[in-house]
Amino acid sequence: MAAGLTSMLALLPVLSLGAEAARGSTGLWSHLAGTVLLSALADTLVLLTGVGLIAGCLGVALAWLVTAHDFPGRRLLEWALLLPLAVPTYIVAYAYLDILHPIGALQGAIRWFLGYSSPRDFRLPDIRSLIGCIFLLSLVLYPYVYLTTRAMFLTQSANLCDAARTLGVPRRHLFRRVALPLARPAIAVGVSLALMEALNDIGASEFLGVRTLTVSIYTTWITRNDLAGATQIALLLLLIVVALVSFERWARRRQGYATAARSRPMEPLRSRGLRGTGLFLLGAVPVCLGFVVPAGYLVLEAFKRWQFAGLSPRLVSEALNTVLYAGGATVLTLVAGVVAAFALRLSAGRLPALLYRLSTIGYAMPGTVVAIGVLLVVAPLDRFIDGTSRQWFGVSTGLWFIGSGAALIYAYAVRFLAITAGSADAGLARVPRSLDDAARTLGYTAGGALRAVHLPLTRASLSAGALLVFVDCVKELPATLLLRPLNFETFATHLYGEAARGTYEEASIAALAIVAVGILPVIVLSRVGRNA
Amino acid sequence: MRQMLLGLTALTTLAAAGQAAADVNIYTTREPGLIQPLIDSFSKSTGVAVNTVFLKDGLAERVATEGESSPADILMAVDAGNLVDLVDKGVTQPIDSTVLKDAVPAQLRDENGHWFGLSYRARVVYAAKDLDINALHYEDLADPKWKGKVCIRSGQHPYNTALIASHIVHNGAEATENWLSGLKANLARKAAGGDRDGARDILGGICDVAVANSYYVGLMRSGAGGEEQVPWGEAIKVILPTFRDGGTQVNISGAAIAKHAPNKDEAVKFLEYLVSDEAQEIYAKANFEYPVKAGIAADPIIASFGELVVDKTPLSEIVKHRKTASELVDKVGFDS
Numbered sequence: 080m081a082a083g084l085t086s087m088l089a090l091l092p093v094l095s096l097g098a099e100a101a102r103g104s105t106g107l108w109s110h111l112a113g114t115v116l117l118s119a120l121a122d123t124l125v126l127l128t129g130v131g132l133i134a135g136c137l138g139v140a141l142a143w144l145v146t147a148h149d150f151p152g153r154r155l156l157e158w159a160l161l162l163p164l165a166v167p168t169y170i171v172a173y174a175y176l177d178i179l180h181p182i183g184a185l186q187g188a189i190r191w192f193l194g195y196s197s198p199r200d201f202r203l204p205d206i207r208s209l210i211g212c213i214f215l216l217s218l219v220l221y222p223y224v225y226l227t228t229r230a231m232f233l234t235q236s237a238n239l240c241d242a243a244r245t246l247g248v249p250r251r252h253l254f255r256r257v258a259l260p261l262a263r264p265a266i267a268v269g270v271s272l273a274l275m276e277a278l279n280d281i282g283a284s285e286f287l288g289v290r291t292l293t294v295s296i297y298t299t300w301i302t303r304n305d306l307a308g309a310t311q312i313a314l315l316l317l318l319i320v321v322a323l324v325s326f327e328r329w330a331r332r333r334q335g336y337a338t339a340a341r342s343r344p345m346e347p348l349r350s351r352g353l354r355g356t357g358l359f360l361l362g363a364v365p366v367c368l369g370f371v372v373p374a375g376y377l378v379l380e381a382f383k384r385w386q387f388a389g390l391s392p393r394l395v396s397e398a399l400n401t402v403l404y405a406g407g408a409t410v411l412t413l414v415a416g417v418v419a420a421f422a423l424r425l426s427a428g429r430l431p432a433l434l435y436r437l438s439t440i441g442y443a444m445p446g447t448v449v450a451i452g453v454l455l456v457v458a459p460l461d462r463f464i465d466g467t468s469r470q471w472f473g474v475s476t477g478l479w480f481i482g483s484g485a486a487l488i489y490a491y492a493v494r495f496l497a498i499t500a501g502s503a504d505a506g507l508a509r510v511p512r513s514l515d516d517a518a519r520t521l522g523y524t525a526g527g528a529l530r531a532v533h534l535p536l537t538r539a540s541l542s543a544g545a546l547l548v549f550v551d552c553v554k555e556l557p558a559t560l561l562l563r564p565l566n567f568e569t570f571a572t573h574l575y576g577e578a579a580r581g582t583y584e585e586a587s588i589a590a591l592a593i594v595a596v597g598i599l600p601v602i603v604l605s606r607v608g609r610n611a
Numbered sequence: 612m613r614q615m616l617l618g619l620t621a622l623t624t625l626a627a628a629g630q631a632a633a634d635v636n637i638y639t640t641r642e643p644g645l646i647q648p649l650i651d652s653f654s655k656s657t658g659v660a661v662n663t664v665f666l667k668d669g670l671a672e673r674v675a676t677e678g679e680s681s682p683a684d685i686l687m688a689v690d691a692g693n694l695v696d697l698v699d700k701g702v703t704q705p706i707d708s709t710v711l712k713d714a715v716p717a718q719l720r721d722e723n724g725h726w727f728g729l730s731y732r733a734r735v736v737y738a739a740k741d742l743d744i745n746a747l748h749y750e751d752l753a754d755p756k757w758k759g760k761v762c763i764r765s766g767q768h769p770y771n772t773a774l775i776a777s778h779i780v781h782n783g784a785e786a787t788e789n790w791l792s793g794l795k796a797n798l799a800r801k802a803a804g805g806d807r808d809g810a811r812d813i814l815g816g817i818c819d820v821a822v823a824n825s826y827y828v829g830l831m832r833s834g835a836g837g838e839e840q841v842p843w844g845e846a847i848k849v850i851l852p853t854f855r856d857g858g859t860q861v862n863i864s865g866a867a868i869a870k871h872a873p874n875k876d877e878a879v880k881f882l883e884y885l886v887s888d889e890a891q892e893i894y895a896k897a898n899f900e901y902p903v904k905a906g907i908a909a910d911p912i913i914a915s916f917g918e919l920v921v922d923k924t925p926l927s928e929i930v931k932h933r934k935t936a937s938e939l940v941d942k943v944g945f946d947s
Contacts (some may be wrong), residue, residue: 094855114941122947176804181815182842198816205817207801207828288765288803290946298767301668302937369688383838447668454669458676465680475873478680561669565636565682576665 082422082431085415088437088489089496092452096310099455108231108260109298111312113369115295122209123278123319124290129213130220137217137365138224139262142363143254147349155364158602162221163369164547165597167554167571169282169588170353171219172212174373176286179206192420214288216277218369219442223276223547224269227505230539232258232345234509240345250348265506266329268501272547275320275497276442276447281557292316293445306451313448321436322442374594380587382528388585394566394592399597401569405486405552408491413541415492416499421529424507424515442497446557446605447489453490453562455480489560495548496556502544506537550597570596627715629886634659635877639687641864645897653884655657659877674702674869683869684878687729691926692724692933694865703867707880714886714904718925719863728863728926730900733825733919735859736775737847739813742820747852749860751776753793753823761797762809762818762910766940770824773862775936776929777922781854784935791943801834802946807831807843814846827851829899829912849916864900877907 111119145157163171177183183199195201205211243257244250259266280294292312300309350358423435441449461478469475480486510533518528534541556571563572570592577586637643643650643663650661666673670693674683674783686703688694697703698721701791705724712720736752738744752761777786795802799818809821810831828838831844851859864883872878882888886904895902896910903920908914940946 109939110941114938115944115947118944119947180811181817182811198814200816202816205800207803285765286804288801288946296947297668297935298941300690302767302769302772303934304699306672339849368659380837387838451669451672454673454676456677461678475680477682478677481677482682557667560665560667561673563664565664567664570774572665576642576644579665596885 082419083434085422086434086438087538089415089441089493090457092490092493093437093440093444095450095455097314099316099451101309102307104299104305104311107305107311108309111112111295118293119170119290119579120293121317122289123293125209125264125559126213126216126289126291127274127460128275129210131270131274133213133217133265134221134273135224137221138169138269138273139224139228139259139266141221141260141362141365142225142229142256142468146229146345147254147258147347148350148357148358150350153347154360154361156359156366159366159370160362161222161601162374162598163365164226165594165599166219166370166373167282167556167593168216168219168276168280169286169556170377170593171369171373172286175206175211175215176318178372178376179183179203194285199514207286207288207330209289210282211434212289215284215287216280220273220276220366221369223272226543226547227265227269227272227502227540228262230543231262231372231505234539238574238582239259263448267324268352268505271320271324271327272442272498272501274323274535278316278443278609279445279531280443296445296448310448312452314443315488317440318442321440324436360464369431374578374591377587377591377594381591384585384588391585391590393573394570394588395555397568397570397573398565398592400597401553401571402490402591403595404569405491405534406550408488408495408552409545409549411488412495413480413545415496416501416544417503417529417534419496419500420503421525421533423504425525433480439465439497439500441493442495444494446494446555446559447561449494450490450558450561453486453493453558454481455484457489481562484562484564484567485513491548491555492551498547498551499541499544502547503537506540507533511538546600546603551601553596601606631690635661635684635881636682636873637661637685637687637862638674638683638869639663639665639683640667640671641665641689646895648896649885649890649893652890653881655712655879657880659881669703670698670830671702672698674704675700676686681869681871682730682746682873683871684874684926685866685881686869687864689727689864690862691726691771691782691865692769692773692930694721694863694867696929697867698725702870704870704872704875706868707840708883710883713885714891716903716905718923719861719929720865726867727867727886728865728892728903729882729902729904729940730895730898731860731861731921732900733851733859733921734770735823735825735916736850736852737809737813737828738850739785739819740846740848742848744820745850748855749852750776750782750790750855752852753790753797755793755797756796757820759797759799760819761794762799762812762821763794763802764804764806764808764823765802766791766945770862771822772933772936772940773929774822774860774931775939777860777924779932780837780924780929780936781857784939785799787823787936788939788943791924791939791945795943807836807840809849810843811840814843821847825901825913825916826899828916829910830890832912833899843891851916851919853920854922857924858920861901861905861919861921863926864898894899 141160145153157201178185181202186203190201240253240257243253248256279293284291284294296312299312301307413445419435419438423431457480461480464479465476468474514532515528523531556575559569559572570589574586574589643665653771654660662939672787674681686697703725707724715727719731736747778790806823809823812818813821824854828844828849831840834841853859865884868875868878891902891904891907899910901909
């Protein structure tokens with residue numbers, strides 16, 4: 080019942096978009112097919128493959144590094160590796176574009192070192208390319224994989240690794256033969272989250288000149304004023320994502336991942352001295368590139384601005400809005416995610432699975448498109464309430480849902496349900512069915528079992544999911560811009576406003592605030608993850 | 612959790628109350644901070660409060676779905692195409708205001724009174740300071756002598772589709788396709804980023820000329836966009852290009868009154884205030900644009916570009932060719 084309601088609420092905006100797409104668009108596809116469709120598809124696939132490979136390998140390798148090895152500074156790395164999460168893709172793109180530009184610091188230093196006086200005489204290749212985009216996105220998206228995979232390594236691998244050792248598997252083969260296959264559901268969730276983030280990115284692509292299908296959606300809608308056509312492209316994109324995810328699920332359809340034993344962290348291999356330092360430095364590289372460099376750049380820019388103009392008093396109300404709305408959306412999304420995943424566990428058959436899959440596709444859509452879908456659902460409701468009130472009481476209620484920002488929280492939930500549902504699903508997969516049966520035999524209802532058995536056992540996965548949602552809401556820009564009430568600012572909208580008027584230095588303060596708000600839960604979470 | 616819900620409920624009530632008491636509500640795709648001084652001065656002299664929400668894409672969709680319940684009074688947008696989209700979506704209403712008609716030249720407003728330009732900008736060419744060039748036709752940008760030397764943002768950006776649509780009006784679609792292919796072949800890098808990147812990339816030695824909007828020069832050279840942009844602005848000189856049989860292409864920032872505006876009278880008053888001498892002086896200068904009203908001077912940085920000969924084609928005519936322009940961009944693979 081609750082599950083049905085959850086899927087319905089999550090699905091409604093997508094369905095409205097489907098209805099919009101069905102209104103048809105004349106000549107769009109023949110135009111696209113004759114021009115940019117192939118190259119946009121190719122760019123999209125190359126981008127996804129590149130980010131999937133790099134972010135995936137980085138995330139898994141780093142998760143293994145900090146769980147299977149112990150070296151000086153490991154505790155620090157464990158949470159520091161999450162920090163790039165706090166940096167939105169559009170900020171990392173902007174920062175690196177500035178740092179790596181021919182007139183930027185790095186190339187200036189190289190020219191000085193080589194004795195060239197002007198960038199006209201010597202300069203490095205431009206970062207504005209598909210390859211550049213893949214690297215920059217991977218730098219900030221690998222934590223999705225790291226986070227989900229590490230949770231799995233921490234809680235599941237220990238017993239099985241021990242068992243494998245007893246059976247004579249050498250330690251160096253543990254990763255490939257035991258831990259990696261076991262972590263596959265978690266890796267799949269992490270990689271698909273990273274891929275969807277990459278897919279719906281528009282800011283970084285704009286800076287870096289990458290023309291994916293997402294860019295075609297905007298062109299069709301904004302430049303050619305064809306919303307129906309744009310939603311058709313968006314639905315095509317969704318098909319690609321659904322196909323990818325289904326393929327992965329199909330590939331491991333016969334495997335079970337439950338573990339009955341009480342989980343405990345595995346015993347890491349200790350390294351000291353030169354080897355230990357080496358391991359630390361290895362793990363520190365992604366932290367530096369994905370966080371220290373862009374955040375340091377922001378600190379420097381923000382400092383310049385602060386000296387020049389001080390802090391804007393707006394920042395306080397923006398902080399409140401940002402945290403309150405992101406927090407509210409996180410709670411809502413978490414509850415909905417647990418309900419959706421638990422319902423999937425309880426039910427048999429294809430329909431619930433299909434519903435579950437469909438209700439989480441908001442994550443793969445560009446934020447603005449989701450926001451339009453939400454508008455199509457919420458605005459008529461608002462109009463109905465207002466109209467009824469006017470008719471019966473002669474008083475206008477205004478727009479309840481849009482005017483209060485409730486529509487915004489709804490949009491966040493639709494957009495990010497995939498994260499909490501995925502985390503809950505991956506967490507539940509590790510709880511053996513026998514525990515469900517045992518709880519029911521002891522007289523628990525399904526809901527009671529969820530509270531008493533499943534939730535405590537999946538706490539680590541759930542808090543990981545909640546963290547991701549919170550940080551994502553803080554960073555979210557396009558839906559916030561479209562659905563916010565009058566006079567309502569968050570850090571992200573402030574940042575965009577400043578960027579729109581071209582005052583990037585002022586924007587750097589807001590950008591820094593986004594990163595700072597994102598860091599706090601990262602630290603909190605790393606503790607939860609360890610103690611679970 | 613319960614406290615959070617309570618907090619949210621309280622906030623909801625507050626927000627709804629704030630909205631009901633509002634006097635003029637502006638939905639804008641233009642950053643409202645730019646006109647904050649004007650809003651303050653208007654509120655002070657009339658006692659009418661002004662609320663704003665700044666949106667990016669989807670302004671038309673939001674107003675349309677909100678329908679009769681929409682609190683929006685004024686819709687502000689940059690680029691005539693966006694204003695025409697609002698009219699096409701049926702979310703605007705015509706205004707018969709002599710004040711507005713007298714202040715805004717006919718080619719910069721809708722003939723039926725649905726939208727009015729409030730300031731305008733020119734699509735100009737930035738050239739490296741030491742480059743031996745002082746005049747240029749837009750058509751010349753496709754000349755092979757510029758091979759590997761031109762920077763420009765995405766061809767699908769409204770600033771560029773409007774320029775290309777203008778080229779279609781002057782030279783026809785077929786010639787425009789050839790022109791675009793030629794321009795594409797001349798690009799020094801991907802058609803990406805913003806207009807300011809053109810100046811930065813000229814300083815960085817990536818290109819010699821860049822197509823960009825006029826006001827960015829003011830933003831860069833004045834340091835309004837940050838100290839580090841001053842050298843970008845200083846690295847270039849500005850050429851006001853013209854079409855071979857016309858003038859320099861311009862575009863507007865403008866406004867329309869929402870169809871269901873709850874406070875229409877105040878809203879019209881605010882627009883009329885925006886075209887007053889006092890406001891035009893500030894409004895255009897806030898973003899280094901040209902004022903629409905005759906006799907008001909542009910900022911000195913902008914005036915230093917020389918005399919602007921505005922192309923005579925009405926904006927509403929250019930907008931009609933936008934779709935073809937956008938399709939040509941895809942056809943020649945301009946952005947890929």
